[in-house]
Amino acid sequence: MRLTFFVARVASHCPTVSQMVTALNHPSSQFSVVDVTSATSDRIRQALQESDAILVEATILGASKNPSLFPHYLQLARPLNAAQLQGIVEQLLEPDLPRLLVAGDFDLHGPLGGGLTPKQASRFDALAWDYVEVPPGVETVPDDLVDEWMSEQPLAFANWLRIREDFACQIEFPHAVATTDVVARRSIPIWDTCVPGQPYASRQVAASSARIEGLSQAPFALAGRAIFKLTKPLGSLGVTGDAARYRVQALNQRFNVAHSRACWVDGSAYGYFVRKFVEVPALGTPMVSPHMPMLSRLGFETGKAYVEAEPAAFGHEARFLRDNPRIAQSMGRAAQQVVKKHHLWSHRLSDLHTAARSVVEGDRRVWRYEQGTLQPCSD
Numbered sequence: 082m083r084l085t086f087f088v089a090r091v092a093s094h095c096p097t098v099s100q101m102v103t104a105l106n107h108p109s110s111q112f113s114v115v116d117v118t119s120a121t122s123d124r125i126r127q128a129l130q131e132s133d134a135i136l137v138e139a140t141i142l143g144a145s146k147n148p149s150l151f152p153h154y155l156q157l158a159r160p161l162n163a164a165q166l167q168g169i170v171e172q173l174l175e176p177d178l179p180r181l182l183v184a185g186d187f188d189l190h191g192p193l194g195g196g197l198t199p200k201q202a203s204r205f206d207a208l209a210w211d212y213v214e215v216p217p218g219v220e221t222v223p224d225d226l227v228d229e230w231m232s233e234q235p236l237a238f239a240n241w242l243r244i245r246e247d248f249a250c251q252i253e254f255p256h257a258v259a260t261t262d263v264v265a266r267r268s269i270p271i272w273d274t275c276v277p278g279q280p281y282a283s284r285q286v287a288a289s290s291a292r293i294e295g296l297s298q299a300p301f302a303l304a305g306r307a308i309f310k311l312t313k314p315l316g317s318l319g320v321t322g323d324a325a326r327y328r329v330q331a332l333n334q335r336f337n338v339a340h341s342r343a344c345w346v347d348g349s350a351y352g353y354f355v356r357k358f359v360e361v362p363a364l365g366t367p368m369v370s371p372h373m374p375m376l377s378r379l380g381f382e383t384g385k386a387y388v389e390a391e392p393a394a395f396g397h398e399a400r401f402l403r404d405n406p407r408i409a410q411s412m413g414r415a416a417q418q419v420v421k422k423h424h425l426w427s428h429r430l431s432d433l434h435t436a437a438r439s440v441v442e443g444d445r446r447v448w449r450y451e452q453g454t455l456q457p458c459s460d
Contacts, residue, residue, distance in 0.1 A: 104426035143195030208248035217352035226350035266365030275341035290396030299337035362416035380453025
């Protein structure tokens with residue numbers, strides 16, 4: 082069975098899509114790959130004719146609505162105008178083929194694929210994305226952890242319901258990391274704690290709890306602001322310059338996390354499963370996280386691979402890890418092994434290939450992870 086994956090190569094500060102494209106082009110990949118940012122119309126037509134089914138990365142549809150829809154987040158590596166992109170989308174949606182939509186990087190507060198029309202949605206047989214499970218709601222967030230963005234339109238739960246109606250068959254497709262992201266824990270700890278990411282309320286509370294415990298903190302935010310300012314001139318170089326800036330910012334996070342004894346990781350109190358939940362364990366740094374059911378389903382065992390705690394308790398847990406280095410090292414190694422066994426891009430794409438074949442053969446069950454393995458659900 083020939084499955085062709087149509088992607089749009091991007092220059093992105095979040096490497097999810099760019100790493101996925103790199104993994105798809107690896108000789109061991111089970112997919113045929115066509116990059117629409119460089120393929121000719123004839124090449125796309127030929128690939129469609131030779132395929133038994135196709136997968137379409139959602140960035141292609143989003144960019145077709147507005148080529149600058151993702152100017153700082155998912156920027157196309159090769160600029161294409163709206164007419165070119167719309168023509169590509171029409172080509173991809175025309176053939177009478179089984180078709181899957183893959184949302185490699187999607188925010189529930191935004192429109193899927195830039196806002197699919199009912200006709201476009203009807204052309205897909207399944208959706209692969211992060212949110213097979215019901216997303217957490219604002220009503221479950223304590224008042225002191227609420228951020229303004231949580232009430233942005235469209236509301237996450239309402240958006241999820243609309244998308245669920247369009248795609249009865251869904252495949253869970255969480256973040257993964259590249260093999261190069263998994264490194265031996267040889268870094269000498271410089272700081273007691275690290276709280277990477279945007280300064281959401283929950284992360285500010287976690288950082289405050291570390292200060293209360295007298296723990297040192299990695300200068301992630303301070304260094305990030307300095308890097309952003311110093312690399313601003315690179316923006317004049319276009320996509321190449323932006324890619325370089327994003328790379329330096331990613332290295333800043335990597336350095337701060339790798340040289341810390343414990344790291345607070347959350348998707349904000351809202352509970353999104355963000356890439357850091359696999360990035361931090363990949364570096365072997367012990368992780369402290371709020372209650373996150375998906376961690377268990379992905380194979381991370383509470384108390385063995387990470388510590389579960391509220392933001393205000395992060396300082397207490399981090400101090401325990403600092404004072405008990407053997408426990409911390411064991412926890413970091415256990416979490417890293419889960420990543421190496423289940424959550425590299427090679428694993429994620431192999432799982433997707435298995436589920437996609439099932440969809441092509443007429444199976445419309447939902448696929449979700451249990452104990453680190455993607456499985457079809459009978460309910």
